Amino acid sequence: MRFGDGASDCRTSQEIERTALRQLLALFRTTRPLSSLVAGTLSASVVIAAQGRLSSVSVAAGLTMTTLTMFGFVVNDVVDFDKDARAGVRRPIATGELSRSRGVLFAVALLFAVYLAAPVVGTGGKVLAVTSLALVAYSPLAKRFPLCKGAYVAVLCCAPLWYGTVTGGVQRTWLPYATLACFVLGREALMDSDELVGDRRAGLNTIASILGCRRTWRIGTIVMVLSAVLLVGIERGSIGRIAALAMLLSLTLVFLWPGLSDGRRIQLSRFPMLIGAVAIAVGVK
Numbered sequence: 001m002r003f004g005d006g007a008s009d010c011r012t013s014q015e016i017e018r019t020a021l022r023q024l025l026a027l028f029r030t031t032r033p034l035s036s037l038v039a040g041t042l043s044a045s046v047v048i049a050a051q052g053r054l055s056s057v058s059v060a061a062g063l064t065m066t067t068l069t070m071f072g073f074v075v076n077d078v079v080d081f082d083k084d085a086r087a088g089v090r091r092p093i094a095t096g097e098l099s100r101s102r103g104v105l106f107a108v109a110l111l112f113a114v115y116l117a118a119p120v121v122g123t124g125g126k127v128l129a130v131t132s133l134a135l136v137a138y139s140p141l142a143k144r145f146p147l148c149k150g151a152y153v154a155v156l157c158c159a160p161l162w163y164g165t166v167t168g169g170v171q172r173t174w175l176p177y178a179t180l181a182c183f184v185l186g187r188e189a190l191m192d193s194d195e196l197v198g199d200r201r202a203g204l205n206t207i208a209s210i211l212g213c214r215r216t217w218r219i220g221t222i223v224m225v226l227s228a229v230l231l232v233g234i235e236r237g238s239i240g241r242i243a244a245l246a247m248l249l250s251l252t253l254v255f256l257w258p259g260l261s262d263g264r265r266i267q268l269s270r271f272p273m274l275i276g277a278v279a280i281a282v283g284v285k
Helices: 005-030 032-049 056-080 079-086 100-122 125-144 147-155 158-167 176-192 194-199 207-210 211-235 238-256 262-268 270-283
Strands: none
Touching: 005 056, 005 100, 032 056, 032 158, 032 207, 032 270, 056 079, 056 158, 056 238, 100 125, 100 194, 125 147, 125 158, 147 158, 147 176, 147 207, 147 238, 158 176, 158 262, 158 270, 176 194, 176 207, 176 211, 176 262, 176 270, 194 207, 207 211, 211 238
């Protein structure tokens, strides 16, 4: 009788479970859940504001846009794995923690989930199709035209607002789109500044490589703060104005809080962006 077989099988089972859990966590991290949630919150909030209540349509719209944004991030990591690895970006696919093949399969599953949920919303299918194509095209275009990638992302981030307005059957003037795009453009400048060394290592010449790290950071900060101030000015409803003021206050805290690294400030700026998404959805016409 071999008494060690039971313990060995138990260890093997535990190792398999730990490996599976690590893979699931790696897949989850590739989706950039907080950034994806900002996009979904914007779409859902527009529909809620239009209908005056929480509904299955608003929930489906939010989940659909969140999942589509997750798809875009996974595709970006799959396509940019070599650049990210050379730049020292610590993402699961770039570090080899997650294989590219699994990333591709996961991206396909996310896109399938998007179009599985889309019929619940009922409208906005063309917006989803255009956004899907734009997400797939981002990485190749960013490599070919690195100076323009910030502007591309800024325009792409308007898709959740567009989807929400189409789904909710409401209209928005150009002002909320411009405000959102300017905020994202400023944040992209911060990211270029923070990732300058890695981008140079990967052979990419971004705005920061031309203007310099500190100047790019200052310009990005100014653009983000001015966008938040503009949002406060164009809000019409009391709830929207409160949300816009909360965005401005939280953004100011992110930039002025002592002891934070540049990368940490960029990460924390997602929270003001999330608040701003709600403000745009409920208050700006």
